[in-house]
Amino acid sequence: MRNTQGTFSFLPDLTDDQISAQIQYCLDKDWAVGVEYCYDPHPRNIYWDMWGNPMFDLKDPKGVMMELADCRKVHGDAYIRLNAFDNTRAVESVTLSFIVNRPKVEPTIRMTRQEVNGRSVRYTHEIVR
Amino acid sequence: MADTAKNTDSTEIKDKKERYKSGVLKYAQMGYWDGDYVPKDTDILALFRMTPQEGVDPIECAAAVAGESSTATWTVVWTDRLTAADQYRAKAYRIDPVPNTPGQYFVYIAYDLILFEPGSLANLTASIIGNVFGFKPLKALRLEDMRFPVAYIKTYKGPSSGIIVERERLDKFGRPLLGATTKPKLGLSGKNYGRVVYEGLKGGLDFMKDDENINSQPFMHFRDRFLYVMEAVNRASAETGEVKGSYLNVTAGTMEEMYRRAELAKELGSVIIMIDLVIGYTAIQSMSEWCRNNDMILHLHRAGHGTYTRQKNHGISFRVIAKWMRLAGVDHIHAGTSVGKLEGDPLVTQGFYNVLREQHNPVDLPRGIFFEQDWGDMLKVMPVASGGIHAGQMHQLIDLFGDDVVLQFGGGTIGHPMGIQAGATANRVALEAMVFARNEGRNILAEGPDILRAAAKWCKPLEAALDVWGSITFDYTSTDTSDFTPMPSVSL
Numbered sequence: 046m047r048n049t050q051g052t053f054s055f056l057p058d059l060t061d062d063q064i065s066a067q068i069q070y071c072l073d074k075d076w077a078v079g080v081e082y083c084y085d086p087h088p089r090n091i092y093w094d095m096w097g098n099p100m101f102d103l104k105d106p107k108g109v110m111m112e113l114a115d116c117r118k119v120h121g122d123a124y125i126r127l128n129a130f131d132n133t134r135a136v137e138s139v140t141l142s143f144i145v146n147r148p149k150v151e152p153t154i155r156m157t158r159q160e161v162n163g164r165s166v167r168y169t170h171e172i173v174r
Numbered sequence: 175m176a177d178t179a180k181n182t183d184s185t186e187i188k189d190k191k192e193r194y195k196s197g198v199l200k201y202a203q204m205g206y207w208d209g210d211y212v213p214k215d216t217d218i219l220a221l222f223r224m225t226p227q228e229g230v231d232p233i234e235c236a237a238a239v240a241g242e243s244s245t246a247t248w249t250v251v252w253t254d255r256l257t258a259a260d261q262y263r264a265k266a267y268r269i270d271p272v273p274n275t276p277g278q279y280f281v282y283i284a285y286d287l288i289l290f291e292p293g294s295l296a297n298l299t300a301s302i303i304g305n306v307f308g309f310k311p312l313k314a315l316r317l318e319d320m321r322f323p324v325a326y327i328k329t330y331k332g333p334s335s336g337i338i339v340e341r342e343r344l345d346k347f348g349r350p351l352l353g354a355t356t357k358p359k360l361g362l363s364g365k366n367y368g369r370v371v372y373e374g375l376k377g378g379l380d381f382m383k384d385d386e387n388i389n390s391q392p393f394m395h396f397r398d399r400f401l402y403v404m405e406a407v408n409r410a411s412a413e414t415g416e417v418k419g420s421y422l423n424v425t426a427g428t429m430e431e432m433y434r435r436a437e438l439a440k441e442l443g444s445v446i447i448m449i450d451l452v453i454g455y456t457a458i459q460s461m462s463e464w465c466r467n468n469d470m471i472l473h474l475h476r477a478g479h480g481t482y483t484r485q486k487n488h489g490i491s492f493r494v495i496a497k498w499m500r501l502a503g504v505d506h507i508h509a510g511t512s513v514g515k516l517e518g519d520p521l522v523t524q525g526f527y528n529v530l531r532e533q534h535n536p537v538d539l540p541r542g543i544f545f546e547q548d549w550g551d552m553l554k555v556m557p558v559a560s561g562g563i564h565a566g567q568m569h570q571l572i573d574l575f576g577d578d579v580v581l582q583f584g585g586g587t588i589g590h591p592m593g594i595q596a597g598a599t600a601n602r603v604a605l606e607a608m609v610f611a612r613n614e615g616r617n618i619l620a621e622g623p624d625i626l627r628a629a630a631k632w633c634k635p636l637e638a639a640l641d642v643w644g645s646i647t648f649d650y651t652s653t654d655t656s657d658f659t660p661m662p663s664v665s666l
Contacts (some may be wrong), residue, residue: 048415052348053610055602057376057632063614070613091345129348135533135551138338141348141613156412162609164401168408168443 046153048086051144052125061110064127068106071129071141077101079130080116082123085172086152096120096143099130113145122148134152184233192329201237203273205260206246211267217284219321221544223272224279225314227486234280235311236266242306244289261286261447272657278487280318280544285322289294292329293500295455303490311642314488320497321545328550330501333618334472336553337531337578340505343445343471344380346418350577351380352601355425355560355584356420359385364394368402370594375410375418379597381580382406384423386450386477396424396435404442421473421506429457436464446471446506452478455502457529462503472505473558474499486654493542496526501554504558506580513570514562520574530555531578539658556580564643565604565636569622572608581605591642596635603633 049055059067071078079099083090096116100108109127116125125146130140152174160168181570184202187193201207204354213219220243226235240247240574245254303663306314323563341347356362356370371382382403384498390396403420410418424435424447432449439447449461458474465472482489492509509526510518515661525541531554535547542587560582561576590597607629612618618625623644630637 046413046415050345051380052346053606055606056610056629066614067610068555070615074426074628085417088345088411088415119598135554136338137346138342142345143348154412154415156408165442166401166405168404170408 046082046143046151048124048147048151049084050088051142052141054068058147059145062090064113065106065110065140065159066145068109068127072103074129074131076129076131076140078103079114079128080125081128082116082120082125082146083121084148085144086124087154087170087172089170093124095127099128117146121146124148184231184237187325191488193253194250194252196250196252200234201241201246202234204237204241204246204250205235205263206241206266207233208265208267211265211284211584213267213282213284214286216287216323216325218287218290218323219545220283220285220317223316223318223487224281224312225277226279227311227313230311231265232269232279236269236279238309238311239281239315240264240283242309243283243302243304244285264288264289272400275657277313282439283334285374287323287326290326291298292326293331293459295330299455299498309490316486316488317490317494318555319491319542319544320503321547324495324548324550325500327548329382330503330552331462331466332398332500332503332552333505333555334462334470334503335505337505337556338554340471340556343469344419346380346417347380348577350572350575351556352378352598352605353381353383353558353560353580353582354379354587354598354601355383355385355582355585356388357385357588359388360391361393364398364402367394367399368406370588371403371420372406372410373594374406374412374598375407377587377595378414378602379587379598380418381446381582382415383582383584384421384448386423386425386475387426388423388561390435397438398436400435400442400444404444405650407444416443418446419471421446423448423450423475424461425450425453429460432457432461433464436461436468436470440468440470444470446473448473448475449504449613450475450634451499452479455498458499458502458504461651464504466503471505472503474504474508476508477480485655486657491520491542491654493526493529496529496555497547500530500549500634504555506558508560509557511559511561511563512574513567513572514559519655522652522654522656524574525656527557527575527579530557540656542656545631554578558582558584560584565601565639566623566626566644568604568608568626569618572605572612573619573639575581584637590635591638597639600635600639603636604639653660 077099080096083093084164126144129141131140152172155171155173157169186205187203224245245262264285270276270280422439426432483492510523512520512523558580564586587597611625
């Protein structure tokens with residue numbers, strides 16, 4: 046199952062040149078870019094592990110690309126995403142977040158139904174490899 | 175300022191004995207016109223487009239509008255003298271002829287802050303649009319814009335989640351959100367309805383949406399709809415790994431029933447509920463309060479607004495409704511598409527988006543914004559573009575509205591020749607491809623059609639969508655455009 050979290054998951058997997066161009070867009074806007082990875086792409090897994098802090102004051106996408114390459118070496122079979130942070134007042138949040146690495150075989154998600162109160166159902170989701 | 179400002183008949187009578195003698199005075203003589211008044215930072219300001227009846231002096235008419243929307247009655251009353259009446263009177267302080275429109279005037283009126291109850295839209299509107307619109311000396315009247323002092327803004331809690339919190343909850347960043355209204359809007363059984371929701375969400379939409387008039391009718395009780403829709407939402411989440419939602423419309427005949435429906439939506443785990451503008455301002459503020467206490471996003475459908483926002487000479491501009499709804503605390507509001515099937519001049523529509531999404535609005539006459547507005551850190555409302563838009567217009571929509579908008583392609587999703595999932599996929603691919611290209615520095619307005627065709631080469635559903643709808647446009651003249659001249663002094 047192709048997990049479609051992130052801004053560009055419906056596009057074909059991005060090349061390094063394409064990733065670089067998106068990073069440039071972020072740096073031009075003075076956003077900090079961080080690398081994060083995870084093995085549990087649950088829809089509500091908010092805190093992926095950080096591969097170092099977001100990089101502030103960067104001018105050249107190469108800085109991020111080098112970190113990404115290092116992260117891929119160690120976590121090649123994880124999901125890896127790039128997050129851009131905008132510290133503008135009234136934003137102060139993520140402004141771009143896209144997946145740049147996927148496991149060779151992506152896990153699926155099992156939905157469990159718990160019948161409660163008449164026809165109501167409680168739903169939970171669990172990652173299955 | 176018009177020359178008539180110097181007409182002595184329009185001057186406030188300062189002599190107390192004369193002023194408070196029983197009988198009828200002109201509104202201007204009673205003190206509702208003051209051409210020298212300098213608005214205070216703490217005043218609430220309103221701009222009306224006024225069309226006086228033939229033979230009615232525009233200044234006297236402006237004073238009457240100020241009077242009838244504040245303290246005046248038709249005759250002099252001595253009980254005014256028990257109050258600080260001079261301060262309670264609203265003051266018309268400026269009047270400009272509307273450029274190229276004989277018989278119409280822009281009237282600026284200032285209201286002292288003490289006239290209004292904190293945090294009550296009902297109270298504000300009972301003054302500003304209460305009696306005055308039916309006043310006989312007027313042929314027509316339109317409330318074009320308002321300016322609220324920060325002190326007044328701060329008496330409202332504003333959006334219950336706002337754009338940033340909504341995005342963090344949904345884990346969706348850097349692109350417009352994508353939605354569709356479930357169709358047909360009336361007649362589907364709960365089970366069939368949920369099917370449409372599932373197909374749309376699985377295919378790539380972030381949201382599905384109830385229509386404004388789908389409540390709890392004989393063909394589909396609301397409980398049935400909510401249960402089937404939440405099965406669909408959760409299944410789609412499992413199939414995609416994404417957080418998904420469907421606006422569950424809780425609009426009902428009483429507050430008690432709306433709360434009941436909202437509680438069920440919460441119990442079933444929905445991230446969002448929906449209400450219609452027709453439930454009224456107080457009900458909207460109450461539902462916003464409920465949403466704030468229950469971690470719920472609040473979607474507002476602007477059902478009914480066209481009855482009073484569309485005609486330029488009479489009613490209320492939608493930009494005022496947008497400001498009121500930001501105060502009332504909705505998180506989503508339909509604000510027009512410009513390129514779709516419903517009314518909307520592109521610049522005027524951008525003006526609506528600006529008052530919903532920006533922290534500070536400068537004066538922007540081409541976009542219909544007459545006042546500078548500081549929002550005092552009030553959260554931002556996510557505008558929704560819905561009505562006759564399709565994937566082939568993606569470049570125009572992103573160019574006009576940017577990322578913080580929900581683009582809703584109802585017919586363009588459900589009417590897709592290859593099915594609903596394919597329709598949803600076509601829209602999602604078009605959206606992501608266009609944002610991606612824009613970020614790469616391409617000129618999407620010029621290259622948009624090429625970017626879409628390139629994506630359609632590897633995405634059959636998009637190819638089919640462009641083949642069916644690629645050439646559909648709605649080119650009609652807008653009725654609601656802004657009237658301004660670049661140099662205001664030229665028109666005086």
